[in-house]
Amino acid sequence: MELVVALFLLSLSLPMLLNLVPGGRMAQRSGENLQAAAAYAEGWLEAARESPPTTDGVDRRQRVVLNGVPYVAEREATLVAPGLQDVVVTMTPAGRGKPFRLATRMKRNVRP
Amino acid sequence: MRGRAAYRGAAIVTVLAVSALLLLALLAMVSVCLQDLRFGSSFALNVQSEELARAACCQFAQEVEQSQGRPIDWVERLKQPVFPDGASRLGGSVRVLSFRGASSGIPYYSVDNLNSELPASDWTGSLRVPPFTLGLVLETTVGNHKSYYRALLQQRWPYVAVSQGTISLMGTPRMASPGQDPRLVVSPSQVNGNVFCLPYAENTQQIPISDSPGRPMPVRLPDNVFTQIISSRPAGEDVLFGPVDSGYKKGAEVAVGGEIVTTGGIAKSFGNQLRGRVDFNTTLQEDPYGRVEVGGQGEAPPTGFGPNQFTGRARNGRSGPTLQKAMEFPATTDLTELVPAEAPFQTQGTTSVARMTNAPANYRYPPFTFSPGDQKFYLMENDWSLASAPGTSFYYLKGSLGNRYAEVLRPPGGPVTTVEHKTGRGLSLRDCGLFIDGDLELADISNGQDSQRTTSLGGVNSTLIVNGTLILTNASLDALDQGMVLLCRRLVMKASGNFRGLIVVQESALIFPRGVAGEDDLGNPVAPACLSIDGAILCGGGPISLARYVSDELNPTDEQIKVHGLNLWSTALNYDPRYLKSLHRYGEMRLLHLERLP
Numbered sequence: 001m002e003l004v005v006a007l008f009l010l011s012l013s014l015p016m017l018l019n020l021v022p023g024g025r026m027a028q029r030s031g032e033n034l035q036a037a038a039a040y041a042e043g044w045l046e047a048a049r050e051s052p053p054t055t056d057g058v059d060r061r062q063r064v065v066l067n068g069v070p071y072v073a074e075r076e077a078t079l080v081a082p083g084l085q086d087v088v089v090t091m092t093p094a095g096r097g098k099p100f101r102l103a104t105r106m107k108r109n110v111r112p
Numbered sequence: 113m114r115g116r117a118a119y120r121g122a123a124i125v126t127v128l129a130v131s132a133l134l135l136l137a138l139l140a141m142v143s144v145c146l147q148d149l150r151f152g153s154s155f156a157l158n159v160q161s162e163e164l165a166r167a168a169c170c171q172f173a174q175e176v177e178q179s180q181g182r183p184i185d186w187v188e189r190l191k192q193p194v195f196p197d198g199a200s201r202l203g204g205s206v207r208v209l210s211f212r213g214a215s216s217g218i219p220y221y222s223v224d225n226l227n228s229e230l231p232a233s234d235w236t237g238s239l240r241v242p243p244f245t246l247g248l249v250l251e252t253t254v255g256n257h258k259s260y261y262r263a264l265l266q267q268r269w270p271y272v273a274v275s276q277g278t279i280s281l282m283g284t285p286r287m288a289s290p291g292q293d294p295r296l297v298v299s300p301s302q303v304n305g306n307v308f309c310l311p312y313a314e315n316t317q318q319i320p321i322s323d324s325p326g327r328p329m330p331v332r333l334p335d336n337v338f339t340q341i342i343s344s345r346p347a348g349e350d351v352l353f354g355p356v357d358s359g360y361k362k363g364a365e366v367a368v369g370g371e372i373v374t375t376g377g378i379a380k381s382f383g384n385q386l387r388g389r390v391d392f393n394t395t396l397q398e399d400p401y402g403r404v405e406v407g408g409q410g411e412a413p414p415t416g417f418g419p420n421q422f423t424g425r426a427r428n429g430r431s432g433p434t435l436q437k438a439m440e441f442p443a444t445t446d447l448t449e450l451v452p453a454e455a456p457f458q459t460q461g462t463t464s465v466a467r468m469t470n471a472p473a474n475y476r477y478p479p480f481t482f483s484p485g486d487q488k489f490y491l492m493e494n495d496w497s498l499a500s501a502p503g504t505s506f507y508y509l510k511g512s513l514g515n516r517y518a519e520v521l522r523p524p525g526g527p528v529t530t531v532e533h534k535t536g537r538g539l540s541l542r543d544c545g546l547f548i549d550g551d552l553e554l555a556d557i558s559n560g561q562d563s564q565r566t567t568s569l570g571g572v573n574s575t576l577i578v579n580g581t582l583i584l585t586n587a588s589l590d591a592l593d594q595g596m597v598l599l600c601r602r603l604v605m606k607a608s609g610n611f612r613g614l615i616v617v618q619e620s621a622l623i624f625p626r627g628v629a630g631e632d633d634l635g636n637p638v639a640p641a642c643l644s645i646d647g648a649i650l651c652g653g654g655p656i657s658l659a660r661y662v663s664d665e666l667n668p669t670d671e672q673i674k675v676h677g678l679n680l681w682s683t684a685l686n687y688d689p690r691y692l693k694s695l696h697r698y699g700e701m702r703l704l705h706l707e708r709l710p
Contacts, residue, residue: 006127013131020138024145031145031152038156045163078201084174086167086201102160103202105167105195107174 029067033093034100036066041089041102044075048087052108053077056085070094083108158259158708160204161252165261168194168206168250169703176267176701183697186224186246187211194250204254220260220709223247226267229690234262244268244689244696245704264704269648269695272305272388272687276653277620277677279309280367283381284640284682285344285374286629296414297372298629299639300383301680305687306424307386309366309402310393310653330659330672331604334516334532334555337585338660341606341624342673343375344681366390369420370407382413382420388687390426402426489550491517492537500543512550512580513539515568516557518661530661538567541574541596551580552600556587556626567609571596581656586626589643595691602656604675608641613691615645619654620675625682644684647691651678 044060053059053075060075072092079085088103171194176184194206211222223241225232231239234247241247245266252259273279281301333341346367369384384407392402406420413419492515498507515537518530536557539546554568568587569576578600584607596613603617608626615621625640658673689696 003123006124009124010127010131014134017131017134017138020142024138024142026145027142027149028145031149034149034152035155038152038159042159042163080197080199080201081174082178084171086199088201100156101203102163103167104163105170105199105202107170 033067033069033097036069037071037091037093037100038102040064040066040071040073041091041100044073044089045087045102045104048075048077049106052106053085053087054108069097077108079108080105157254157257160254161257161259162261162706162708164202164204164206164252164254165250165259165263165706166703167199167202168208168252169248169263169265169706171195172246172248172265173701173703179697186226190222190248204252206253207251209249209251209260218251218260220249220262222249226696227693229693242266242704246701249709260709261706262709263706265701266704267696267699267701268689269692269699270306271308271391272303272648272685273651273678274308274310274649275651275678276310277651277655278365278367279307279678280346280370280680281384281386281683282344282346282367282369282372282679282681283384284625284629285372285376285379297374297379297381299625299642299682300369300381300385300417300420301683301685302385302387303680303685304385304387305648305685306388306391307366308391308393311402330657331581331583331602332518332659332661333583333604334518334585334661337606338658338673340628341622341658342660343373344624345373345673346370365402366404366422366426368404368406368422370405380408380411382408383417385418385421385423387421387423389424390422392426392428402428489514489517491515491533491535492539493535495537496539498539498541498544498546505543506545506547506575508547508549510549512552513548514551514553514555514583516553516555516585536568538569539576540567540570540572541576542572543574545575545577547577547579549579551583552576552578553581553583553585554587555585568607571613575599588626588641595647597694604656604658605643607643610644610646612646612688614647614695615649617650617678618652620656620677620679621649621651622658622675622679623681623683629682640682642682642684644686646686646688648687648695649678649685650695653677 056078058074058076060073062073064071064073071094074090074092075087076090077085077087084105085108086103086105088101090099090101092099172189175189190208190210194208195202199205209218209220209222211224220235223232223234223246225241225243225245225247227244229243231243232241232247234240242264245264248263248265250261250263252261281303283297283300286296286298366386368386369381372379372381386404390402390404404422404426406422408420489512490509492513515535517533523529534555534557536555539552539554556568567590568584570590570592572592573594573596574591575597576599578598580600581602581604582598582600584605587605587607589605589607589609589611591611591613593612596611597616598613599616599618601618603615603621603623605622606624606626623643625642627638627640629638629640653676655674655676658675
């Protein structure tokens with residue numbers, strides 16, 4: 001009887017415990033994806049600082065695969081004051097993932 | 113029976129133990145996974161926070177840029193929201209911690225060290241805020257995540273030399289004895305710091321040779337000085353201190369060494385060095401916008417000399433509105449506006465000044481000055497040593513001043529002759545300003561032999577404004593650690609010494625070494641006494657013309673030298689921000705350092 005009880009307990013707890021594996025793995029993947037997206041977006045802002053956008057609107061759009069996840073990366077500039085613009089990089093994952101957004105403010109060089 | 117019961121009990125214990133071990137292993141794995149998630153989220157939040165902090169720094173830098181040199185009250189500014197437009201796109205908020213010390217349990221605070229030439233300490237007690245720098249502590253909030261950043265924003269005038277026209281660095285040709293190479297050029301020039309070069313102004317190409325009122329006259333120099341200058345000039349089509357290539361007159365050019373006309377033929381100046389960045393302006397659609405001409409490239413320099421060097425890079429289009437405003441200053445400012453209303457010695461006559469100088473009443477306005485009209489010339493028969501007195505920190509002199517006066521004699525029926533009166537007296541200023549509404553010419557008549565007289569023009573924490581031409585002929589120029597500001601319309605200098613401060617010239621400047629490069633009686637080489645300048649020079653760039661002083665009748669056929677831009681001969685020019693306080697507010701504010709605080 002005790003053996004049956006033991007096996008019953010094991011059969012109940014084992015799936016629950018094993019279910020932690022994919023959950024944990026998902027969390028790990030999610031963290032890695034976020035990190036990759038943030039690093040990629042930061043790279044685009046660094047590039048923008050070197051060569052700032054000169055007009056309003058989306059000046060760069062690209063499909064990239066980071067960590068096995070396809071993203072659409074987009075950089076948009078908006079003039080907020082004379083010579084000053086907000087630049088926003090949005091990393092939108094394919095599927096149901098939440099987009100990652102990174103924004104900063106930088107100079108806009110206006111050539112005569 | 114007992115054995116079976118024990119076996120059953122052991123099965124449960126074993127199952128529970130295995131389950132517990134499995135649980136522990138899985139929890140450890142989940143914990144690692146969640147840590148990865150937390151790390152990823154934290155990384156993303158930190159990146160977002162840092163970009164917010166950078167956005168705030170950029171906002172402040174742009175406000176400085178737009179202020180066009182007007183000072184900003186940072187205490188008041190930082191009470192306002194960092195982003196006046198709300199910055200809804202930035203996805204977070206930024207606050208600047210106050211300058212007034214730590215509060216509300218936060219150990220950090222901001223430090224305003226913008227106007228100091230010394231580093232300042234922050235909450236750590238270390239001198240971590242450099243001179244002329246705002247040390248800001250920024251609190252960023254992204255969602256519920258708060259971070260603190262330390263940002264160092266420095267606002268400094270970035271250039272050691274600015275000129276609207278050519279900037280040239282040359283050495284001085286040696287006067288050689290027979291058998292020696294007459295083309296050896298000694299004492300090369302050095303510039304350490306960034307340089308800004310603008311194209312020539314289109315409307316200032318011609319200098320009329322006329323003494324009619326309102327038209328500029330050439331700067332008349334003593335014969336020996338003129339001879340030395342005209343026999344040492346950059347080689348070009350014209351008698352011109354300016355572009356080496358005459359086909360490049362509309363652009364901006366920086367010449368480091370190159371060909372020089374000497375008494376023995378064409379010589380080449382080696383060993384000149386420009387260590388810094390060269391910026392050109394974008395406002396003219398020139399192509400190319402400007403260039404740095406390094407002379408003698410690919411040629412072997414003479415023994416004892418290195419090649420001409422430009423260690424930096426040239427670029428275009430970095431002049432924002434504030435810098436543009438500062439560029440306009442030398443060329444457009446009316447110097448008389450710089451005189452404080454309370455300046456004493458506002459004399460139309462000679463009363464107070466004559467008492468100081470014993471100026472003879474019959475001296476008349478000398479012909480080498482530009483300003484037309486019936487101005488006085490004061491010959492300095494004594495040394496002038498001005499200092500601030502109670503209620504007096506700025507002096508005003510209506511007329512020209514000097515320690516050399518060339519008097520033109522016209523005996524009836526006889527030839528016109530020139531008689532020079534030289535006193536060799538010096539002018540020194542301490543903690544005060546002097547405005548000379550005319551020219552100033554100072555010459556050392558002892559040629560350095562008089563050990564008691566070493567300084568022709570000196571200053572300590574002082575300002576000298578010459579609303580005319582400043583001429584130093586074989587003179588010495590010294591300004592000590594506290595610095596001096598020289599403003600004049602035209603500058604012709606054959607001088608030596610150590611000058612610490614700022615020189616602003618509305619038109620063009622020519623700086624030559626004192627004395628002559630040559631050999632002593634034993635055949636040993638003698639270098640000229642050179643001038644070292646720590647600080648900066650700004651040059652408006654309008655052309656000036658130099659002529660030999662032979663009489664007050666200007667002979668149209670007499671050779672003249674046209675000077676355009678900033679011409680340094682055997683001069684060391686070093687950037688030193690300590691002496692440029694009046695210019696720093698025109699400089700760009702740049703982010704020196706950004707770090708996340710724990």
